[in-house]
Amino acid sequence: QQQVKQSPQSLIVQKGGISIINCAYENTAFDYFPWYQQFPGKGPALLIAIRPDVSEKKEGRFTISFNKSAKQFSLHIMDSQPGDSATYFCAASMIAGTASKLTFGTGTRLQVTL
Amino acid sequence: DTGVSQNPRHKITKRGQNVTFRCDPISEHNRLYWYRQTLGQGPEFLTYFQNEAQLEKSRLLSDRFSAERPKGSFSTLEIQRTEQGDSAMYLCASRPAYRSGNTIYFGEGSWLTVV
Numbered sequence: 001q002q003q004v005k006q007s008p009q010s011l012i013v014q015k016g017g018i019s020i021i022n023c024a025y026e027n028t029a030f031d032y033f034p035w036y037q038q039f040p041g042k043g044p045a046l047l048i049a050i051r052p053d054v055s056e057k058k059e060g061r062f063t064i065s066f067n068k069s070a071k072q073f074s075l076h077i078m079d080s081q082p083g084d085s086a087t088y089f090c091a092a093s094m095i096a097g098t099a100s101k102l103t104f105g106t107g108t109r110l111q112v113t114l
Numbered sequence: 115d116t117g118v119s120q121n122p123r124h125k126i127t128k129r130g131q132n133v134t135f136r137c138d139p140i141s142e143h144n145r146l147y148w149y150r151q152t153l154g155q156g157p158e159f160l161t162y163f164q165n166e167a168q169l170e171k172s173r174l175l176s177d178r179f180s181a182e183r184p185k186g187s188f189s190t191l192e193i194q195r196t197e198q199g200d201s202a203m204y205l206c207a208s209r210p211a212y213r214s215g216n217t218i219y220f221g222e223g224s225w226l227t228v229v
Contacts, residue, residue, distance in 0.1 A: 101170070
């Protein structure tokens, strides 16, 4: 059972453009939604995260938009740069849960071209 | 802050052999996780420790897998009688105690190839 669905699977964006990655979740008990960035051969690194009490969070060029009623959230990368080329994973967890373990989406491979 | 450290980074083993991976979490992080990631997929939760207690195990963790965290610091993940389907990257992650932060920090992973 895939609890977090992510799209698109891959994305090609020109330098300076906006990259948009979407995720949808099923479990309404989730209350923490991070995005991780992963470069080849490396472990995932936290990029930005949001709680459901806000609809948007911005950190530099990265913005999370959150729609609680639709059970959807998205990552927007403004002014995309070649260094942003990586795989991006959305995730969800229950903070107060015993393990607070993350459930990940399947990932989006982003390529930013010159 | 030295980050989450995993060893070895790469392991090639023959089918049927046993392998062991080690994880050293960030100092004072009492929560430790193991995840498995296959090519083209997101990490999948395997097991969770709070201090030395293993509190949750995924159904993905068959009887051939065992994880320990004997003193609540480093952890080991052993796979016995490896199968080709075990080939994956095994990720360790840690986080501070509840209410001290929600961020889960991942190591760089241990790649396992079973031939």
